Amino acid sequence: MPEPLDTVDWRVLRVLSEGSRIGMLELSRRAEVARGTAQAHVDRLVSNGVITSFAPHLDVRAMGYGVLAFTTIDIAQGRLGDVVAHLREIPEVLEAHATTGADDLLCRVVARSNDHLQEVLNRILEVQGINRTQTVIALSEQIPYRVTPLVDAAGGERKLRRVKG
Numbered sequence: 465m466p467e468p469l470d471t472v473d474w475r476v477l478r479v480l481s482e483g484s485r486i487g488m489l490e491l492s493r494r495a496e497v498a499r500g501t502a503q504a505h506v507d508r509l510v511s512n513g514v515i516t517s518f519a520p521h522l523d524v525r526a527m528g529y530g531v532l533a534f535t536t537i538d539i540a541q542g543r544l545g546d547v548v549a550h551l552r553e554i555p556e557v558l559e560a561h562a563t564t565g566a567d568d569l570l571c572r573v574v575a576r577s578n579d580h581l582q583e584v585l586n587r588i589l590e591v592q593g594i595n596r597t598q599t600v601i602a603l604s605e606q607i608p609y610r611v612t613p614l615v616d617a618a619g620g621e622r623k624l625r626r627v628k629g
Contacts, residue, residue, distance in 0.1 A: 467512060472497055474619030476505045477514070481612040485520065521609075529556070529574035531581050532602040535588065536567035543593025544568060550591035556584045567598070 469477075475495040479486070486494075492502035509515045524532075539547050544562070551557045551571065559572040571588075575581035578601075585599060 467508070469509075469514070469618075471619070472501065472505050473509060473514075474615060476502060476509065477615045478612065478619060480506075480515065481610075481615050524558075524574050528576055531575040531578060532605075533573045533575070533581055533599050534602065535571045535573050535585065535597055535599040536563075537569040537571065537588070537594055538566065538596040539568040540593045540595055547591055547593050551588065554584065554587055556580075557588070567596075573599075 472495065475497070476491065479491055479494040488503055488506070489499055491506070492499040495502055497505075506515065537547065547569070548560060551560050551569075556574050557571050558574060561570045562568060563570050573581070573584055573588075575584050581599075581601070585597065588594070588597065
């Protein structure tokens with residue numbers, strides 16, 4: 465089990481959640497800790513798997529993939545591994561999550577156009593073991609992917625527990 469996050473961890477995560485393209489000195493300044501302290505916390509957060517990447521966030525729309533869709537997949541018994549291996553080979557499948565309910569996977573898929581989306585969906589269906597798919601196209605993004613509010617809420621809860629405890 466990972467170590468619990470302390471107040472400095474939450475401050476470091478808050479700064480990084482706003483944009484990780486800053487140096488350690490700037491991170492320490494914004495988190496209001498010494499540079500060595502910031503570095504030690506970042507190293508620990510990386511080794512504990514809290515920080516998983518320093519890669520840039522890429523806008524797939526700006527890269528020419530203007531269609532975003534979500535596809536659910538119902539998979540035949542015992543074929544999950546085969547289907548997931550196949551999906552990994554399709555670059556337009558950005559994510560796949562095992563789910564509860566009527567379907568087995570929820571996939572986030574992008575395409576350049578609706579015609580291209582049809583090609584991507586046809587490629588998904590090339591593997592044996594898929595019983596059924598259902599796809600919905602996202603019309604517009606209402607809330608972009610974000611973690612800063614979560615960091616703020618969790619960090620704030622931590623402060624409250626420390627004051628009460």
